Amino acid sequence: MQVNTLFYIFIFLCIVPINVANAAAKKLLFCYEDKEIAPMFLGAGQEIPTQRPGASADVLRLLDDAVDGVDIEFVRKPWRRCLKDLESNKVNAVIASFREGREQIAVYPMDEDAKPNAQFAISRFGSCLLGRDKFRSQWQSRDKFNTKTFTIAVPSGYGLSAVLKKEPLFVHETVSKENAFELLNKGVVDSSIDICQVDKIKASSYPYSDTDVKALFPPYEFTLGYLVFSHQFYENHPTLSHKMWQWVSEFDSAPIYIDYLNSAKQPQN
Structure with missing residues (x-):
């Protein structure tokens, strides 16, 4: 017991x-x-x-x-x-x-x-514009453009949409990031945007490797x-x-x- x-x-x-x-x-x-x-x-x-x-x-x-x-x-x-x-x-x-x-x-x-x-x-992210050689070259002198010159595909709700509309860009909102990347890959738009830096490390989620699309550094904006x-x-x-x-x-x-x-x-x- x-x-x-x-x-x-x-x-x-x-x-x-x-x-x-x-x-x-x-x-x-x-x-x-x-x-x-x-x-x-x-x-x-x-x-x-x-x-x-x-x-x-x-x-x-x-x-x-x-x-x-x-x-x-x-x-x-x-x-x-x-x-x-x-x-x-x-x-x-x-x-x-x-x-x-x-x-x-x-x-x-x-x-x-x-x-x-x-x-x-x-989280510490840098966001970069993506584009082909011609876009990246012309973007550096964008201050010379008085009208909307480039098109950019941005996922709906993306935090930078309002800021980008102040640039010489036609902002085309898409249902997803994948859709935005697809439009860029097919040449429908000139640019898109992607996380290109995490802390101090360069990164990318752009899935198409057989094109000359690259990120434009330095990042357009940092977000914490x-x-x-x-x-x-x-x-x-x-x-x-x-x-x-x-x-x-x-x-x-x-x-x-x-x-x-x-x-x-x-x-x-």
């Missing part, structure tokens, strides 16, 4: 710490767009892919495993809904670039000058993505939030993003 009692006590003591640890983990509801945004997030709709969900999703899953006290749960919604729900704390975090005024709904890792600290960015929290989540869990930012700053995520970009280079006819 005593042996059985001791056995059950032993089992109880083994199980309780595990349950306490699980109970102590704070659920963090992370929202990202329900459209594919390669290489960050793949797939579309509300389903969360279990395999190859995207580079940013992979990084967050590694963070989830590495940082004690947090349990990340993913949800997909239209981007504006993600931001709206972040403001009301219906979701706790998103990955977003910094825009003036966005700090009113999201907490960024700030430096002493009250600006986002690039050291804590979860930050893991940002709702104000309520940060106020309730400041130490945990900083632990996650610290992990991001110490983790080399570039190889993961480059792997996804390279995987996108499928052979094309």
Whole structure:
């Protein structure tokens, strides 16, 4: 009888710490767009892919495993809904670039000058225009053109669309990056745009290798993505939030993003 009692006590003591640890983990509801945004997030709709969900999703899953006290749960919604729900704390975090005024709904890792600290960015991308030799040569002297001279295919919703419309470019929006690349490959448009640099490493996802299409360096624009929290989540869990930012700053995520970009280079006819 005593042996059985001791056995059950032993089992109880083994199980309780595990349950306490699980109970102590704070659920963090992370929202990202329900459209594919390669290489960050793949797939579309509300389903969360279990395999190859995207580079940013992979990084967050590694963070989830590495940082004690947090349990990340993913949800997909239209981007504006993600931001709206972040403001009301219906979701706790998103990955977003910094825009003036966005700090009113999201907490960024700030430096002493009250600006986002690039050291804590979860992604660092350079975007380049793509084109053939003639386009790349003429683009260097684009200030001489007073009219829209070139055509560029850009995926719908791409963050640079508004900026590019100020250039001597006819902007043709496409349903996907693959469609934009196809139009460039067939000569329907003069240019497209692609991530050409991750941190300081040159990269590309352009799949056609039998053309003279190349990226135009230096990058047209650099974009930093930050893991940002709702104000309520940060106020309730400041130490945990900083632990996650610290992990991001110490983790080399570039190889993961480059792997996804390279995987996108499928052979094309």
